Amino acid sequence: MLRYLAVRAFRAAVTIALVVTFAFVVLRMSGDPAILIMGPEVPPEALAAFRRAWGLDQPIWVQYVRYFGAILNGDLGMSMRDNRPAIEMVAERIPATLALTVPALVLKLAVGIPLGVWAALHQGTGFDRAVMVAAVFGFAIPSFVLALVLVLVFSVDLGWLPSGGQGTVAHMILPVLTLGLGGAAALARFTRSAMLEVLGRPYIRTASAKGLPWAAVVRGHALPNAAIPTVTLVGFLVGSLIAGAVVVESVFSWPGVGRMLVVAVASRDLAIVQCILLLVAATMVTSNLVVDVLYGVLDPRLRHGARAAA
Amino acid sequence: MTVLPASRPVAAPRRATAPWFVRLAFGWVALVLLVALTADLIAPHPYTAMSLANRLVPPFQNLAHPLGTDELGRDVLSRLVVSVRISLLIAFGATVISAVIGTVLGFLAAHFRGWVEQAVLTLADFQAAMPFLILALSVLAFFGNALWLLVGLMGLYGWERYARVARGLAISATAQGYAAAVAQLGATPSRVYLRHILPNIASTLIVSMTLVFPEVILVESGLSFLGLGVQPPMTSLGNMVGYGRDYITRAPWIMLSPALVIVFTTLAVSVVGDWLRDRLDPTLG
Numbered sequence: 001m002l003r004y005l006a007v008r009a010f011r012a013a014v015t016i017a018l019v020v021t022f023a024f025v026v027l028r029m030s031g032d033p034a035i036l037i038m039g040p041e042v043p044p045e046a047l048a049a050f051r052r053a054w055g056l057d058q059p060i061w062v063q064y065v066r067y068f069g070a071i072l073n074g075d076l077g078m079s080m081r082d083n084r085p086a087i088e089m090v091a092e093r094i095p096a097t098l099a100l101t102v103p104a105l106v107l108k109l110a111v112g113i114p115l116g117v118w119a120a121l122h123q124g125t126g127f128d129r130a131v132m133v134a135a136v137f138g139f140a141i142p143s144f145v146l147a148l149v150l151v152l153v154f155s156v157d158l159g160w161l162p163s164g165g166q167g168t169v170a171h172m173i174l175p176v177l178t179l180g181l182g183g184a185a186a187l188a189r190f191t192r193s194a195m196l197e198v199l200g201r202p203y204i205r206t207a208s209a210k211g212l213p214w215a216a217v218v219r220g221h222a223l224p225n226a227a228i229p230t231v232t233l234v235g236f237l238v239g240s241l242i243a244g245a246v247v248v249e250s251v252f253s254w255p256g257v258g259r260m261l262v263v264a265v266a267s268r269d270l271a272i273v274q275c276i277l278l279l280v281a282a283t284m285v286t287s288n289l290v291v292d293v294l295y296g297v298l299d300p301r302l303r304h305g306a307r308a309a310a
Numbered sequence: 311m312t313v314l315p316a317s318r319p320v321a322a323p324r325r326a327t328a329p330w331f332v333r334l335a336f337g338w339v340a341l342v343l344l345v346a347l348t349a350d351l352i353a354p355h356p357y358t359a360m361s362l363a364n365r366l367v368p369p370f371q372n373l374a375h376p377l378g379t380d381e382l383g384r385d386v387l388s389r390l391v392v393s394v395r396i397s398l399l400i401a402f403g404a405t406v407i408s409a410v411i412g413t414v415l416g417f418l419a420a421h422f423r424g425w426v427e428q429a430v431l432t433l434a435d436f437q438a439a440m441p442f443l444i445l446a447l448s449v450l451a452f453f454g455n456a457l458w459l460l461v462g463l464m465g466l467y468g469w470e471r472y473a474r475v476a477r478g479l480a481i482s483a484t485a486q487g488y489a490a491a492v493a494q495l496g497a498t499p500s501r502v503y504l505r506h507i508l509p510n511i512a513s514t515l516i517v518s519m520t521l522v523f524p525e526v527i528l529v530e531s532g533l534s535f536l537g538l539g540v541q542p543p544m545t546s547l548g549n550m551v552g553y554g555r556d557y558i559t560r561a562p563w564i565m566l567s568p569a570l571v572i573v574f575t576t577l578a579v580s581v582v583g584d585w586l587r588d589r590l591d592p593t594l595g
Contacts (some may be wrong), residue, residue: 011432011435014432015432015435015436015439016437018432018433018436019436019440022445025449026448026449026452028452073403124526136577136580136581139524139575139580140524140573140576140577140580141530141573142531142532142535142548142572142573142576143532144531144532144535144548144551144552144555145551145569145572145573146553148551148558148565148569149569150590151558152558152562155558156562212431239439240441243441243443243444244441246443246444246447246536247443247532247535249534251537251555260494261444261447262536262538264451265447265448265450265538266451266537266538268451268452270452273447273448273451273452274448276444277444277445277448280440280441280444281439281440284439284440284441285439288439
């Protein structure tokens with residue numbers, strides 16, 4: 001178990017290092033940030049001063065080492081446009097994003113998992129087929145289309161809800177619905193197939209054969225085993241709490257991290273983009289690690305020291 | 311690769327014909343492909359032609375503009391047809407690139423094992439763990455929005471799935487007799503992998519492609535919707551939805567027709583993909 005966690009933690013660290021390298025390579029090699037920020041007509045002395053101020057006149061490997069060191073110290077650079085620490089500006093936006101993604105996650109879990117389990121337990125019925133059709137549609141409808149259709153119906157036609165902005169609970173309903181419905185469909189489909197796979201296993205037949213009531217078989221044998229793959233997906237959903245709303249925030253003019261990313265990309269604010277990239281990577285990696293720990297709790301084979309197949 | 315009837319495992323009885331919705335999906339895919347291939351011929355107007363006298367014409371009212379016009383008087387049907395071509399072109403290009411990258415990396419991992427395999431698997435984990443949209447946005451921000459760059463970038467989407475599939479299948483293939491036999495006969499590794507193992511795992515890879523393809527369409531249309539993918543004056547489905555959103559109250563048809571095409575196309579390709587998977591390779595997740 002400890003060895004397993006150590007391997008996972010090492011992989012997590014490697015992933016973060018990869019993301020840092022990726023950010024460095026992409027953000028620094030793509031063009032001269034001095035010209036991007038200051039514009040091409042600026043006198044050369046001003047460009048040189050700008051490069052010196054941001055350390056852009058150093059050899060690339062020196063920049064890389066400095067960059068890595070700075071990040072290890074929690075210094076993610078200054079926004080090149082606002083001249084404020086990028087991490088501070090991003091941190092200000094996190095609560096707004098979480099205000100959408102956390103309720104949406106609750107919606108996904110509360111709708112998706114029960115639907116998936118119920119559909120699997122009643123495989124082949126009309127209910128099962130309805131869930132599957134809904135799940136396929138949920139996959140095929142991109143979030144921006146769902147968002148615009150909801151706006152068209154509830155804001156433009158019915159006039160019940162605002163089509164964008166922030167402030168009241170009413171402003172949150174459409175974005176949360178957009179995020180939640182699509183995710184719930186995917187989760188239902190995944191839970192259903194995880195559950196079906198478990199229900200086909202011999203130990204389920206054994207449990208029924210020894211006279212256990214069906215409800216007890218489901219509760220005691222099917223659900224805990226189906227939970228293992230589902231936890232992975234839920235971990236992924238938790239990991240995308242920060243970044244999962246890029247499109248939806250843009251549609252609803254919601255002042256969160258996702259919209260900030262789109263604006264920063266359009267205006268080429270290097271520091272903000274890399275800060276968000278690293279933040280997303282860190283959340284993703286952390287939630288994956290938590291999932292690995294949960295595996296240990298859920299799967300006794302891991303708890304008792306047997307090595308898991310990687 | 312003929313399969314002897316006797317060697318086929320007795321599985322669930324197969325239906326002689328596909329269910330109606332699968333046939334419908336095949337029909338839609340064929341229609342979309344036809345439109346993409348003949349876009350220049352069937353578009354009634356040039357897709358950038360403006361007609362200020364005919365701005366915001368609703369659909370089904372003017373025979374010259376069956377799907378209406380947008381705020382600059384450009385014909386929605388013509389733009390839709392050209393958008394279908396561009397979106398499919400990007401999705402096809404990207405799917406092929408990612409299948410090639412993934413398969414090659416998977417084969418390399420299976421052939422060399424050891425640290426090469428670990429490196430490929432770590433990269434695959436990294437790719438799977440990072441939300442693709444965030445990676446794509448960071449790259450696009452700093453390299454600009456050229457079409458070839460967009461195709462190349464989208465070509466990184468989903469490579470890790472092919473890599474895992476190809477690695478797993480290649481490892482089990484090398485354990486089977488045929489690969490070892492041709493290797494013993496003196497075939498080079500590239501010949502063993504490309505001429506002998508690849509044809510044997512091709513059906514699984516093709517199924518993976520049909521499952522990744524609709525996701526590529528969705529990601530590209532999302533990027534274009536945000537204004538960070540295909541750039542005007544060029545047009546793509548996501549692009550049309552993106553600017554149609556500004557006219558959602560006055561002219562919802564600008565955004566509805568490309569949105570419907572996106573939904574139907576992803577739906578149709580995934581229905582086809584699911585059906586192919588069930589027929590060809592039920593083991594694939």
